[in-house]
Amino acid sequence: xxxxxxxxxxxxxxxxxxxxxxxxxxxxxxxxxxxxxxxxxxxxxxxxxxxxxxxxxxxxxxxxxxxxxxxxxxxxxxxxxxxxxxxxxxxxxxxxxxxxxxxxxxxxxxxx
Amino acid sequence: xxxxxxxxxxxxxxxxxxxxxxxxxxxxxxxxxxxxxxxxxxxxxxxxxxxxxxxxxxxxxxxxxxxxxxxxxxxxxxxxxxxxxxxxxxxxxxxxxxxxxxxxxxxxxxxxx
Numbered sequence: 001x002x003x004x005x006x007x008x009x010x011x012x013x014x015x016x017x018x019x020x021x022x023x024x025x026x027x028x029x030x031x032x033x034x035x036x037x038x039x040x041x042x043x044x045x046x047x048x049x050x051x052x053x054x055x056x057x058x059x060x061x062x063x064x065x066x067x068x069x070x071x072x073x074x075x076x077x078x079x080x081x082x083x084x085x086x087x088x089x090x091x092x093x094x095x096x097x098x099x100x101x102x103x104x105x106x107x108x109x110x111x112x
Numbered sequence: 113x114x115x116x117x118x119x120x121x122x123x124x125x126x127x128x129x130x131x132x133x134x135x136x137x138x139x140x141x142x143x144x145x146x147x148x149x150x151x152x153x154x155x156x157x158x159x160x161x162x163x164x165x166x167x168x169x170x171x172x173x174x175x176x177x178x179x180x181x182x183x184x185x186x187x188x189x190x191x192x193x194x195x196x197x198x199x200x201x202x203x204x205x206x207x208x209x210x211x212x213x214x215x216x217x218x219x220x221x222x223x224x225x
Contacts, residue, residue: 059212
């Protein structure tokens with residue numbers, strides 16, 4: 001089954017404690033992306049990757065890092081999380097370019 | 113700067129009615145306009161998409177209308193059903209070296225039985 005898998009699905013943590021949200025796709029897609037979803041703000045792109053070792057900033061990259069060492073994986077790293085990064089995060093992938101994208105089911109992060 | 117403006121924020125429609133959601137964009141370099149549907153607890157799923165070389169695209173009960181000169185596009189859901197109740201997002205992106213995808217803020221559609 002074609003899917004984008006995110007882990008963890010839920011996480012409550014504290015300010016400053018480094019965390020990584022993993023994202024894996026099994027469709028051999030070249031393009032992967034991370035979004036955050038906040039009430040009233042919709043989905044905002046954090047980072048995207050056109051292919052292995054090729055990443056670029058989206059609209060809200062501050063406080064986040066990504067890496068793309070393998071085609072299937074695109075982890076999102078919060079080196080020093082802060083409360084304003086409390087949000088619902090989605091990973092997505094597509095064959096090439098930004099669409100059509102397959103989304104994961106989301107990771108809800110709460111940073112206290 | 114909000115590059116894709118979506119309206120309304122919420123919409124209530126009776127079963128069998130037509131749901132219309134509108135989006136406007138500013139960046140004339142945008143060349144791909146998808147609509148996504150999101151149910152609670154799930155990630156968005158692509159519903160239908162259009163490129164600016166056509167003015168309309170229809171898939172089943174869902175139609176995108178595109179007006180390039182006005183820089184507007186809209187989603188029409190014909191014969192709306194309670195199962196269509198979800199949040200809908202329009203989005204836009206441009207090709208070339210910029211593959212950012214910009215979303216509207218979403219419309220919560222409720223279809224009453």
